[in-house]
Amino acid sequence: MKDLNLKLSGLKLYLLGYLLFSLTVFLMAYYFNVLFDNSQVFSSSFILNELSFIIILLIFGSVFLCHMLTLLVRNNKISDMLVQKTQCLIESNLALKEESKLKESALKQQQKSKNQYEKLFFNSPEGLFTLDSCAVITRFNPAFSSLLLDQTHNIHDLSLSDFIYSQEHIDTWQLDVIARKNYKEYEWLAKNQSGKSIWLRQSGHWIKNESVWTYEGQIVDITQSKLLREQLKYKTKHDGLTNLLNRDAFFKKINNLKGLNKGHYILLYIDLDRFKLINDTLGHVAGDKVLIEFAARMQFMLGSFSDIARLGGDEFAILMSEKSLNGNEIDLLINILREIQKTFKYLEHHINVTGSMGVRKFKTTCCNYDAEKLLHDADIAMQEAKRQGKNDFFIFSNQLTKKIKRKLHIETLLRELDPDLELSINFQPLYCKFDQNLIGFEALLRWDNDILGRINPDEFISIAEECGKITMLGKWVFDHALIFLEQQEAQSKNLFININVSPMQLQQTRFMSWLAKRVTNSALSINQIRIELTESAMIAKEETLIPHLNTIHELGIGIYIDDFGTGYSSLARIKKLPIDGIKIDRAFIENIETDNGAIQLVKAICAIAEAFNLSVTAEGIETQQQLNVLRHFYCHQFQGYFFSKPLTELQAINLIQSELGNLPKRA
Known part of the structure; x- marks a missing residue:
């Protein structure tokens, strides 16, 4: 719109100029004629001449007008060009001004960033530094200085490697410098110029400016975190109490x-x-x-x-x-x-x-x-x-492995055991010293298994104690031993029964309650019932057993120490225990007829028993000679293969029946 108004204004000026020019020429001609020939002003020739003159003027004016129009068109083009150029110049000027502002702003921002960088560089709590292409330190901040430098030393021409303690770490770093590895973290033990050792974590990157390499890095003191990690690592590998x-x-x-x-x-x-x-x-x-x-x-x-x-x-x-x-x-x-x-x-x-x-x-x-x-x-x-x-x-050894496998097998069989089908009792007779008549039996548990055959009590009793089956076995053998003697009570009211028990059984309240009820309800007299515990087992559980032994003793049940002499009982222990008798281990009997040491030992045991008024049973008698020696000692009962092997229930019944007739004394 501005350009159009400009063009119309130019055209008006040209037209106005043309009219003024034509009028001026006409007036000049008129006054000229009047001046030189006033009488012909209004004559026909004058008018004709004037018309001719006007036509000439019109022609001239037209030519002039065309010329002026041509100039106007050219002027418009020039004006358009001037306007375009002016507009371009204005736009260029504006762009230059904008660019200048941007450059000025960029310079200010750059300076501001530089100032901020410098501020951050020098105030950073992390040790910042730069290295040249040879890894020589060229610049560092105060935090770097506080970690590695001593104010009394100069860092001139020092490399980062000069502070690395481990040669292995130095070699790794130098190889990475050659390879220009970027963004790799390092943890290394440093030794600063003061001689203090610290752990540092280093990170950074290489920058190539034209052909010049520069490394910008940072180091952080990780000594405390490293020590904490090492402590945690130590704790994961070591016992908290012993440090093993x-x-x-x-x-x-x-x-x-x-x-x-x-x-x-x-x-x-x-x-x-x-x-x-x-x-x-x-x-x-x-x-x-x-x-x-x-x-x-x-x-x-x-x-x-x-x-x-x-x-x-x-x-x-x-x-x-x-x-x-x-x-x-x-x-x-x-x-x-x-x-x-x-x-x-x-x-x-x-x-x-x-x-x-x-x-x-x-x-x-x-x-x-x-x-x-x-x-x-x-x-x-x-x-x-x-x-x-x-x-x-x-x-x-491999033999031990076989033994353990057998033990596990026996344990499994114990858990699956049907007592009435697999268990039985053998009865070994006991004889009186004075008349050598039958006075009782020791009940011996036997286990015959379809897979393993007969299993020795010395083998399965300890396994039963470990796997929790000893109480079941103890109740079964105690109950069936009493039943056996109860069935023979009508024929003989003076026989007694010795039953082996485990200390573990006696420590169980339920077993003790069952035992008290069972013997109380038995047809037998209480003094016909005796229990046997091995000396070694009693010593191992002595402190916890004494209250239970006192309970049994108060019931009237006799208590005997089996295998006496193998457990090294002291006189004080014998005095403290509520026992009624001891059984001398067969190991002291087997050579008594020829071994004077064995004679003296057995004599001493018998003397101790006599001093405490204890009954003595000699077990393991196999020969007449052994019996002859033992007759002279303080012994009350004999037991062994010389008299009888362990008998089945039927054999034991037959023996009772035969002994009722008071068989002659043995020689």
Whole structure:
């Protein structure tokens, strides 16, 4: 619109100029004629001449007008061009102004960013630095300086490698510098110019500006977090109480040996005997002190050449190379047991314990094993050491594996046992010393299984105690032994029955209640019923057994110690126990006719029994000579193959019937 108005204004000016020009010419001509020939002003010739002149003027004006129009068109084009150029110049000017503003803003922003960068660089809590292409430090901030530099030292021409402590880390860093590896993190132990060691985490990247390489990096002090991680890592591998390896870490140690050509190794499984008694009597704090002290002893004794672990509770394991023992493994095992026996002190208490140890040898070149299996084998060997009396070691063998498999088989059969179909009782007669007449029987449990045949009581009784079947067996044999004698009571009212019981049975309240009810309701007189406990079993459970033994004694049931002499009972113990008699173990009887030592020992046992007014039974008599010697001692009852082997129920009934006629005394 602005351009159109401009063009119309130009056209009006041209037309107005043309009219003014024509009028001026006409007026000039008119006045000229008037001036020179006033009389002809209004003549026809004058008018004709004037018209001609006007026509000429019109023609001239038209030409002039055309010329003016041409100039106008050209002027319009020039105006358009000028307008376009002006517009372009305006736009260019505006663009230049905008660009100038942007550049100015960019420069200001760049300067601001630079200032911010510098501020961040110097105020950053992280150590920032730059390196040249040779990894020489060119720039750093105060945080970097505080981590690695000493104000008294100059950093001129120092490389980052000058602060790295480990040569392995230096080699890794230098290789990465050559390769220009970007965005890689490093953790390395640094030694600053003050000599202090710290852990640093480094990260950064390489920048190439034209042909010049620069590294921009940062370092952060991770010493505390590194120590915390190491502590957590340590805790995941070690026992919290003793600081020994834990079970998982120990297993990894063993499994990591698999396939390595490092020879033979020994694995020890150690259990502290009767440790539960310490916790129960002195408390868990005392127990923990014993465990800590034991661990320290083992570390001092074995730590330089073995791996030691606490598996849990009072169970420990030790892994060592046979090569490190130089063939003295037996001596080492004995020394370990001796170390365990040394007194542990807690407050005013002096605590003495022993240890049972299982030994498992293995080769690392053999790949068909794992730590769990090896430790299981060592555990089996340790249990065997306990079974054989504790305070000892036992070396695992394939024969032991067979034994354990049989034990597990027997345990399974016990759980599936039908007592009335598989169990029976044999009765071994007991005879009076004075007239050698039958005075009673010892009930002996027998187990005949369809798969394993007859199983020895010495084998299955201990298994029954472990698997919880001893009470069932005890009730069965007690009940059936009483039934047997009750059925013979009409024929003989003076026979007694000795029944073997397990200390574990007597510690069970339900069994004791059942026993009291059973003997009370029996047709037998209470004094016809006696129980036998082995000396070793009674000693092992002495403190907990005494109240139960007192209860039985109050019922009127006789109490006898079987296999006396094998458990090393003291006089004080005999005096404390509510017992009625003892049975001398067959081991002291078998050579009594020729062994003067055996004679003196049996005589001493009999003297002790006489001093405490205890009845004495000599068992295991097999010859007339043995009987002749024993007649001169304080013995009241005899038992053994010389008189009779264990009898079936029918044989025992026949014996009772034959003995009722008072058979002649034996020679």
